[in-house]
Amino acid sequence: xxxxxxxxxxxxxxxxxxxxxxxxxxxxxxxxxxxxxxxxxxxxxxxxxxxxxxxxxxxxxxxxxxxxxxxxxxxxxxxxxxxxxxxxxxxxxxxxxxxxxxxxxxxxxxxxxxxxxxxxxxxxxxxxxxxxxxxxxxxxxxxxxxxxxxxxxxxxxxxxxxxxxxxxxxxxxxxxxxxxxxxxxxxxxxxxxxxxxxxxxxxxxxxxxxxxxxxxxxxxxxxxxxxxxxxxxxxxxxxxxxxxxxxxxxxxxxxxxxxxxxxxxxxxxxxxxxxxxxxxxxxxxxxxxxxxxxxxxxxxxxxxxxxxxxxxxxxxxxxxxxxxxxxxxxxxxxxxxxxxxxxxxxxxxxxxxxxxxxxxxxxxxxxxxxxxxxxxxxxxxxxxxxxxxxxxxxxxxxxxxxxxxxxxxxxxxxxxxxxxxxxxxxxxxxxxxxxxxxxxxxxxxxxxxxxxxxxxxxxxxxxxxxxxxxxxxxxxxxxxxxxxxxxxxxxxxxxxxxxx
Amino acid sequence: xxxxxxxxxxxxxxxxxxxxxxxxxxxxxxxxxxxxxxxxxxxxxxxxxxxxxxxxxxxxxxxxxxxxxxxxxxxxxxxxxxxxxxxxxxxxxxxxxxxxxxxxxxxxxxxxxxxxxxxxxxxxxxxxxxxxxxxxxxxxxxxxxxxxxxxxxxxxxxxxxxxxxxxxxxxxxxxxxxxxxxxxxxxxxxxxxxxxxxxxxxxxxxxxxxxxxxxxxxxxxxxxxxxxxxxxxxxxxxxxxxxxxxxxxxxxxxxxxxxxxxxxxxxxxxxxxxxxxxxxxxxxxxxxxxxxxxxxxxxxxxxxxxxxxxxxxxxxxxxxxxxxxxxxxxxxxxxxxxxxxxxxxxxxxxxxxxxxxxxxxxxxxxxxxxxxxxxxxxxxxxxxxxxxxxxxxxxxxxxxxxxxxxxxxxxxxxxxxxxxxxxxxxxxxxxxxxxxxxxxxxxxxxxxxxxxxxxxxxxxxxxxxxxxxxxxxxxxxxxxxxxxxxxxxxxxx
Numbered sequence: 001x002x003x004x005x006x007x008x009x010x011x012x013x014x015x016x017x018x019x020x021x022x023x024x025x026x027x028x029x030x031x032x033x034x035x036x037x038x039x040x041x042x043x044x045x046x047x048x049x050x051x052x053x054x055x056x057x058x059x060x061x062x063x064x065x066x067x068x069x070x071x072x073x074x075x076x077x078x079x080x081x082x083x084x085x086x087x088x089x090x091x092x093x094x095x096x097x098x099x100x101x102x103x104x105x106x107x108x109x110x111x112x113x114x115x116x117x118x119x120x121x122x123x124x125x126x127x128x129x130x131x132x133x134x135x136x137x138x139x140x141x142x143x144x145x146x147x148x149x150x151x152x153x154x155x156x157x158x159x160x161x162x163x164x165x166x167x168x169x170x171x172x173x174x175x176x177x178x179x180x181x182x183x184x185x186x187x188x189x190x191x192x193x194x195x196x197x198x199x200x201x202x203x204x205x206x207x208x209x210x211x212x213x214x215x216x217x218x219x220x221x222x223x224x225x226x227x228x229x230x231x232x233x234x235x236x237x238x239x240x241x242x243x244x245x246x247x248x249x250x251x252x253x254x255x256x257x258x259x260x261x262x263x264x265x266x267x268x269x270x271x272x273x274x275x276x277x278x279x280x281x282x283x284x285x286x287x288x289x290x291x292x293x294x295x296x297x298x299x300x301x302x303x304x305x306x307x308x309x310x311x312x313x314x315x316x317x318x319x320x321x322x323x324x325x326x327x328x329x330x331x332x333x334x335x336x337x338x339x340x341x342x343x344x345x346x347x348x349x350x351x352x353x354x355x356x357x358x359x360x361x362x363x364x365x366x367x368x369x370x371x372x373x374x375x376x377x378x379x380x381x382x383x384x385x386x387x388x389x390x391x392x393x394x395x396x397x398x399x400x401x402x403x404x405x406x407x408x409x410x411x412x413x414x415x416x417x418x419x420x421x422x423x424x425x426x427x428x429x430x431x432x433x434x435x436x437x438x439x440x441x442x443x444x445x446x447x448x449x450x451x452x453x454x455x456x457x458x459x460x461x462x463x464x465x466x467x468x469x470x471x472x473x474x475x476x477x478x479x480x481x482x483x484x485x486x487x488x489x490x491x492x493x494x495x496x497x498x499x500x
Numbered sequence: 501x502x503x504x505x506x507x508x509x510x511x512x513x514x515x516x517x518x519x520x521x522x523x524x525x526x527x528x529x530x531x532x533x534x535x536x537x538x539x540x541x542x543x544x545x546x547x548x549x550x551x552x553x554x555x556x557x558x559x560x561x562x563x564x565x566x567x568x569x570x571x572x573x574x575x576x577x578x579x580x581x582x583x584x585x586x587x588x589x590x591x592x593x594x595x596x597x598x599x600x601x602x603x604x605x606x607x608x609x610x611x612x613x614x615x616x617x618x619x620x621x622x623x624x625x626x627x628x629x630x631x632x633x634x635x636x637x638x639x640x641x642x643x644x645x646x647x648x649x650x651x652x653x654x655x656x657x658x659x660x661x662x663x664x665x666x667x668x669x670x671x672x673x674x675x676x677x678x679x680x681x682x683x684x685x686x687x688x689x690x691x692x693x694x695x696x697x698x699x700x701x702x703x704x705x706x707x708x709x710x711x712x713x714x715x716x717x718x719x720x721x722x723x724x725x726x727x728x729x730x731x732x733x734x735x736x737x738x739x740x741x742x743x744x745x746x747x748x749x750x751x752x753x754x755x756x757x758x759x760x761x762x763x764x765x766x767x768x769x770x771x772x773x774x775x776x777x778x779x780x781x782x783x784x785x786x787x788x789x790x791x792x793x794x795x796x797x798x799x800x801x802x803x804x805x806x807x808x809x810x811x812x813x814x815x816x817x818x819x820x821x822x823x824x825x826x827x828x829x830x831x832x833x834x835x836x837x838x839x840x841x842x843x844x845x846x847x848x849x850x851x852x853x854x855x856x857x858x859x860x861x862x863x864x865x866x867x868x869x870x871x872x873x874x875x876x877x878x879x880x881x882x883x884x885x886x887x888x889x890x891x892x893x894x895x896x897x898x899x900x901x902x903x904x905x906x907x908x909x910x911x912x913x914x915x916x917x918x919x920x921x922x923x924x925x926x927x928x929x930x931x932x933x934x935x936x937x938x939x940x941x942x943x944x945x946x947x948x949x950x951x952x953x954x955x956x957x958x959x960x961x962x963x964x965x966x967x968x969x970x971x972x973x974x975x976x977x978x979x980x981x982x983x984x985x986x987x988x989x990x991x992x993x
Binding site for chain 1: 591603605709713743826830844847872
């Protein structure tokens, strides 16, 4: 494969060194565990959290004479993912054996795809920002390939004083290795890439994207160069398991490499590990220690072949992806690009929003979800899945405003109550006397009292009509916020003799 | 050899169904024969008399109930390469010491479903790597045949040496075997028995300890062509657990026996006339041609131009796959473990102690040819050669040839511990020269006895057929068998 530099060096992303500016070049290999009930080549369960070695078939344990049989659902998931990455789907791909000895690799080889992967080149649009002006920048990142492979088991070294234990539950679970082109130019872009990729996988339902459970892991290739010069020697940082750590690892690694080169040294191509406690990377093995994996086509498996109909059927059933959803929110609901971006960033948020917006004004729903709900979640350190206020409850609040039962101000109080105590919005408004006062007589009485008590203000307001707002505020205060603000406004203006 | 053990499967089946004999009687006769002979012949590495009698009793009950399967009550020997639940399954390797699987191979399961009785597990070259059965951890098998006036022990061929010897010595009615480069056909030729390697994909490989996955194929060794046909019918099946198995109906192979071969075109490939081939082999070949001509077949000269590259290419492809297939024997989960100071040391000590010389040699060759920098020159090239060999056959078949006749081996059986062969592994590999092409092309091939050489030792002819046309092979082999007669060794053990 020839590597093409598709990016134009951008000073915004440069890292200043002692001797001038540097540019960091990043490529990612993401291992995403395929969502499927059984493993890639066996019928064993993939359920997370079972007792060690509970999910192991004879094939996974590499018993003599056992043969792999491809799980069609995993193939479908890989093709769905390929379609989601706008990638070339290869109708014929080949499974190869990657040979090495390790106790948690029972076969002595991993079944993977080497020269002929199931998915070829594709792309992801990432959004970087906002910058100081609040602007986002869209960047297209190339996907080199996606292939299917088996996960390994797990060695446990803390179970016995002198022995290691092996758990084969994960052995043979299907992974998609998604390889980007070296198109990323900053840690922010790398984080945005991972976030977007995870979002796409979750939208597609092909990977749960839970990095803390290990179902998504990233290997990060980092090199540095003077802007515009050829690529430098890269180091691969293995198995980084959070988006935040990916950012930290890149920042550290780029500066480590810059310091070496500025000191007159050269970068050794090597594999490194990120230590989240120290926030640094350290050498794991050099190129010289690299395995010779002796790849060759697995003779137990025929080439994987499918036709157009297979792909078309999957394409027809593909869910709406974040970019398309964003476009629809802007086009059909009249949302701003910024609001739409926020709402589609996570599938769960988009689903929440769509449930709230169903049959209601999209913009109002978006404001409530973004400003009130996400704001409160953020403050409480909760995820959308943990929200105490359901879409139906939030929708109920919006409906109560719309039909004039409560004011916008009261609505905020109602949200607070729902967040803390739960309940039915309409019943709460009823039982707690939060209904807006629309009785003109009562409002008129309050207006008259305020006008009578503040003759000075009345004089000033006649000269400067915008001061009517002060009277409205006083009336609202006097009525405990329950007066209909429009009615108050109209009465104040008419009593003060201010033209509409 | 008692009267009972002299019966072919077809004969025994008739007597069982006529209730002239019982399966228990038949099974007991074989167990007695094994007990008397095995110390000398060493064909069995594990005999299972209790299980055999239990299966025989069940067979007799089914026969009595009118529910007999096609192989009901027939006692068979099983090559140690086939997984048999709860029974010795060690590929005759030290590294699988004590291994008894909790599963059954599809081929043996098919046999038991059809009513067959298991006598025990048969000796073989370690991991099916060898042409003399001398690489077995359980020692060599002796060929029931000896040269006229000689007491020299001969090899039964390999790797299915135990299967061939047991069938020839009447220590089972028939046996399962496997063939990766000639491991069914060469021992059949060396023991005067009939062996067929069916088309790749005809029998499931599930539960067969893998040697070279793209070449391995199970098949029977039997006393005559009809028995081989009966056994293959039961062994063959498509299997969802082996995706290289093929979903085609399994014909009633025995029905093809006795059919005319009149008008069939038999190809004689000139490239199989190799340098240094004994005159007797050439004479056997000519005799075979004459028999088929007499039966009305048309004989045509054909060319399979890439034949000479088959053996070297085979000895790249097979070891490459083996080096990877045998990686699982690491001492971690089953079989032998030799403790070491750390995991790598344990691997090294276990594999050093557990594998024999020939297996180690092939793992090293295979590892080498797959290494970075050598892959293209060896493995990739060998695969290209393989494609060309396949193409040679396709062209011959396209030109109207129905089957191809060749000698099965370049010689008759040789002595155990032959110094020449021990000193030069390549000489041993030359035993496969007529058989490996068939595996490389995935075609069916049958070895059938053609006569005895001047030493009184059996020689075999090989017929090669089109994919999944085993019936053609059975009916043509039967013609040879009718003309050549059947061959049984004189009992000396």
